[in-house]
Amino acid sequence: MPAPRSVLTLVPRPSEAALRPGHFTLDADTALRIGAGAEPAAELLRTLLSPATGLSLRPSPEGQLALALDPGLGGLGEEGYELTVDPHAVLLRAAHPTGLLRGVQTIRQLLPPQALSEAPERGTPWLLPCADITDVPRHPWRGAMLDVARHFQPVSYLRRYVDVLALHKINVFHLHLTDDQGWRMPVAARPKLTEIGGHRAESQIGPAGSGTYDGVPHGGAYTRAELAALVRYAAARGVTVMPEIEMPGHVRAALAAYPSLGNHPDRALDVWTRWGVCDTVLGVHDEVLDFCRTVLEEVMDVFPSPYIHLGGEECPTAEWTHSSAARERAVAEGLPNPEALHGWFLGQIGDFLVRRGRRPVGWAETGAELPLDFTVMTWRDQSHTLTAARRGHPVINAYHRATYLDHAQSDAPHEPPAQPGTVVDLRAVHAHDPVPEDADAEAAGRVLGTQTQLWTEFVTTPAHIEYLTYPRLCALADRGWSGATDWADFRARLDGHTARLDALGIRRHP
Ligand code: ACM
Numbered sequence: 001m002p003a004p005r006s007v008l009t010l011v012p013r014p015s016e017a018a019l020r021p022g023h024f025t026l027d028a029d030t031a032l033r034i035g036a037g038a039e040p041a042a043e044l045l046r047t048l049l050s051p052a053t054g055l056s057l058r059p060s061p062e063g064q065l066a067l068a069l070d071p072g073l074g075g076l077g078e079e080g081y082e083l084t085v086d087p088h089a090v091l092l093r094a095a096h097p098t099g100l101l102r103g104v105q106t107i108r109q110l111l112p113p114q115a116l117s118e119a120p121e122r123g124t125p126w127l128l129p130c131a132d133i134t135d136v137p138r139h140p141w142r143g144a145m146l147d148v149a150r151h152f153q154p155v156s157y158l159r160r161y162v163d164v165l166a167l168h169k170i171n172v173f174h175l176h177l178t179d180d181q182g183w184r185m186p187v188a189a190r191p192k193l194t195e196i197g198g199h200r201a202e203s204q205i206g207p208a209g210s211g212t213y214d215g216v217p218h219g220g221a222y223t224r225a226e227l228a229a230l231v232r233y234a235a236a237r238g239v240t241v242m243p244e245i246e247m248p249g250h251v252r253a254a255l256a257a258y259p260s261l262g263n264h265p266d267r268a269l270d271v272w273t274r275w276g277v278c279d280t281v282l283g284v285h286d287e288v289l290d291f292c293r294t295v296l297e298e299v300m301d302v303f304p305s306p307y308i309h310l311g312g313e314e315c316p317t318a319e320w321t322h323s324s325a326a327r328e329r330a331v332a333e334g335l336p337n338p339e340a341l342h343g344w345f346l347g348q349i350g351d352f353l354v355r356r357g358r359r360p361v362g363w364a365e366t367g368a369e370l371p372l373d374f375t376v377m378t379w380r381d382q383s384h385t386l387t388a389a390r391r392g393h394p395v396i397n398a399y400h401r402a403t404y405l406d407h408a409q410s411d412a413p414h415e416p417p418a419q420p421g422t423v424v425d426l427r428a429v430h431a432h433d434p435v436p437e438d439a440d441a442e443a444a445g446r447v448l449g450t451q452t453q454l455w456t457e458f459v460t461t462p463a464h465i466e467y468l469t470y471p472r473l474c475a476l477a478d479r480g481w482s483g484a485t486d487w488a489d490f491r492a493r494l495d496g497h498t499a500r501l502d503a504l505g506i507r508r509h510p
Contacts, residue, residue: 009496010109011474012169012481013489014135022087026055026065026111026126033063041067041092041100044236048108052117052503053126065090067100079171079238080136083107085128101238102169106133109167113499116167139434141396142480143172143242143451144473146465149179149253150275151456152198152220153465159233161465164506166237168477173234174309174451176244180252180272184221185245189294190258194221197253200271204457207420208276227302242305242361247292248282248345249315255280261288263319263326275457279316284329284341292349300356307375308353312346313363347371361396364388379404379453386436389443397450400424402432403476405468406455409509416467417458430475430490450480463507470501470508 010017026049034042045067046057057065066089073082073095081094081103092103110128114121144165146153153161162173177185183197199219205212222230227241234241252272255262259269263283272278282288299308320326320338330338350360350371361375367387370376376393378384379400388395400407401422408418409425434450436443452473459465471494478484478493501508 009493010106011490011493011497012478013484013493014106014133015482016132016134018132020130020132022130023127024064024085024087024090024130026053026057026128028055030055030065031058031060031063033061033066033068034059035066035068037069037097038067038100040097040236041104044101045104045107048104049111049115051119052115052121052124054120054122055126064088065092067092067103069094069097069100071095073099076134076136078140079169080134081106083131083133083135085110085131087130090128098171098238101166102135105167105169106135109497109500113503116500116503118505137169137481138483139447139449139480141172141449141451142170142477143174143396143449144170144469145174145176145244145398145451145453147176147179147454147456148184149176149182149456151218151460152182152184153462154220155222155226155230157462157465158230160462162230162234162237162239162241164470164504165473166234166239167500167504168474169481170451170473170477171239172242172307172451173239174242174244176246176309176455178244178246178253178311179250180278181275182219182271183253183257185227185243185295185299186221186224187295187298188224189298190291192257193254193295195257197257197271200253200273202273204274206417207457208274213273224298224302231303240305240307241303242307242309243299243303244309244311244361245292245295245299246311247349248284248288248342249313250278250311251282252278252280255282258291261291263323277314277316279318281315281317281319282345283323284320284326284345289345289348293352296349296353300353300358305358307359307361309361309377310346310349310353311363312342312370313365313379315342317342343369343371346374350374363398367391367393367395375448377451382436385434385447386439386443389436389439389446393446395447397432397434397447398453399432400453402428403450404453404455405472406453406457406459409468409472416464418468419455419458424472426472426475427487429472430479430487431485432476432479433485434480450476452476466507467509470506471498472509474501 070093081099084091114124183193198221202213256271317339353360364376364378367384376388377398379398407424408415
């Protein structure tokens with residue numbers, strides 16, 4: 001009998017799982033019985049299992065491994081599923097195709113860890129322990145943000161990144177595409193955004209204000225076809241790619257490409273080579289609003305995500321205060337002062353997205369400053385989540401002391417350079433409840449979930465990304481999916497789960 005260990009080591013933990021004696025063996029005779037609408041899940045199962053197992057998992061009406069949509073399981077929601085493993089049959093059912101995709105990842109985790117290998121593992125018997133699993137996520141939003149603006153990563157790596165998110169039932173890949181130091185999203189109507197804004201002369205060494213630079217040019221941009229293919233690749237794994245286009249601050253790369261978008265149209269700016277908060281921001285004249293709408297039209301063409309992130313944070317308002325054009329705009333819009341142009345600007349662009357049937361998302365500075373139709377990501381302070389939820393915003397809790405992976409995971413001297421200050425260890429990530437303790441039911445209901453953040457000022461390589469992301473993302477996925485609070489239980493499961501990360505060749509933190 002296979003060890004019951006494998007169910008115990010599932011990450012994230014299923015809502016309900018009971019082991020029974022015995023096992024099902026996947027082998028060359030195993031065929032898939034594929035119900036109507038279950039084809040994408042069958043395709044994913046084959047794609048994921050074929051490199052290691054070499055099994056063809058052919059379709060057959062008599063197949064022992066059945067994948068089926070069952071409208072009667074509507075109570076399991078969009079992502080829930082039921083999985084039954086018996087000695088002679090496996091049945092995976094869900095009300096929605098996405099639920100089947102989640103169940104496929106569970107089947108994958110129930111197999112020996114070698115099943116995750118990208119190389120053939122032909123000596124391994126592919127045993128699934130007999131079990132009954134009913135699994136429903138606690139939070140509808142379990143995300144991971146990757147900053148490809150500070151350091152570009154090729155789309156081939158983004159596909160691998162998505163693969164590992166999907167293994168953990170993470171459902172939103174938040175792609176931070178633009179910032180002061182680089183613009184990575186191609187925009188046909190504004191080609192200089194990537195031609196000029198996609199390259200910087202060098203990068204600051206060490207934290208903001210260090211005064212030293214590496215002298216090495218850095219650049220890169222995606223093609224529209226690459227991003228569209230990434231969106232399809234992620235969708236096949238049940239992951240939505242949410243793009244982020246920063247405004248009205250964090251736009252130095254755009255201003256380097258198109259100076260007329262700024263508050264000093266004749267000023268030539270470089271793509272920023274420093275880290276920190278840049279005081280050059282977008283102007284508030286009509287050309288700028290038109291520019292943002294044009295960019296977002298193309299963004300919406302490529303990304304079907306219902307949510308579009310507009311950034312919005314760390315926007316110094318000094319340029320507006322000193323600009324007669326901006327002051328006049330504030331007066332014309334009936335605003336009390338130029339600082340209020342921040343909310344006005346985001347309101348204009350947010351309304352545009354809403355009219356197009358999308359939902360604007362913004363980083364909160366306090367939780368009380370964004371237009372009410374924004375979904376808010378709270379990051380600075382724990383109290384901001386409740387502030388935003390009480391105000392009526394849907395909220396994603398991205399509290400930096402629990403979800404920022406650019407902070408070191410221990411204070412050991414061998415840790416690579418990281419954001420100075422707070423250590424974010426594995427336990428802090430797992431202990432983090434996205435729902436504030438003192439939230440009433442209404443406010444708690446507005447907390448959609450949580451996500452990890454990986455800002456990449458100090459992170460240049462996939463190996464470094466993986467070192468910072470794993471296993472901390474496992475902890476966030478566990479908490480976000482199952483709500484599991486038991487640290488010892490998580491640690492025990494993680495010990496088994498690391499064999500899967502190792503089989504995938506993930507260069508994780510020890
Ligand atoms: C942020 O950390 N700039 C949201």
